[in-house]
Amino acid sequence: METSFKLTATDKAGRYACFLPLLRQFISGESEVVSVLANTAAALREAFGFFWVGFYWVKEDWLVLGPFQGSAACYRIRKGKGVCGTAWAEARTLLVPDVEQFPGHIACSSLSRSEIVVPIRVDGRVVGVLDIDSDRLNDFDETDRCHLEKVARMLAETLYPQAE
Ligand code: SME
Numbered sequence: 001m002e003t004s005f006k007l008t009a010t011d012k013a014g015r016y017a018c019f020l021p022l023l024r025q026f027i028s029g030e031s032e033v034v035s036v037l038a039n040t041a042a043a044l045r046e047a048f049g050f051f052w053v054g055f056y057w058v059k060e061d062w063l064v065l066g067p068f069q070g071s072a073a074c075y076r077i078r079k080g081k082g083v084c085g086t087a088w089a090e091a092r093t094l095l096v097p098d099v100e101q102f103p104g105h106i107a108c109s110s111l112s113r114s115e116i117v118v119p120i121r122v123d124g125r126v127v128g129v130l131d132i133d134s135d136r137l138n139d140f141d142e143t144d145r146c147h148l149e150k151v152a153r154m155l156a157e158t159l160y161p162q163a164e
Contacts, residue, residue, distance in 0.1 A: 016147035038067035082106035087117035
């Protein structure tokens with residue numbers, strides 16, 4: 001089995017439009033959390049070339065590093081801390097055009113310049129976050145937010161099919 005996530009569309013919306021059905025098909029029917037998150041991170045990296053893309057998963061009072069693509073990252077983030085912990089605490093997507101302007105930003109790489117963090121919700125509760133970093137300023141916009149929130153919903157439905 002070989003699945004390619006190399007996309008031909010040149011505009012961002014077109015790339016997401018091709019990517020979403022490919023990802024849905026690729027992860028459907030698998031509910032092993034680590035496996036699905038690992039393949040989703042790999043697919044996002046292959047399709048969009050993100051500098052860092054991965055997951056932090058809720059374990060008690062912490063977000064704990066999960067599957068990712070990119071350089072080594074910090075293991076644990078407290079609720080309310082950094083961009084990831086704030087997105088968890090506020091249960092909403094955070095778009096950060098310039099990480100240096102975000103109070104308390106946690107720098108896992110000094111090359112990271114902008115970031116988007118999307119919570120993954122199951123039955124109204126945040127179970128983890130999708131975190132994507134760019135080495136360019138202002139690299140994420142409403143197109144990313146809209147489509148990455150679809151990725152988050154797809155993951156929640158795939159991993160927790162019994163949830164409402
Ligand atoms: N920048 C994040 C930490 C995780 S790394 O970007 C991989 C934050 O402030 O929560």
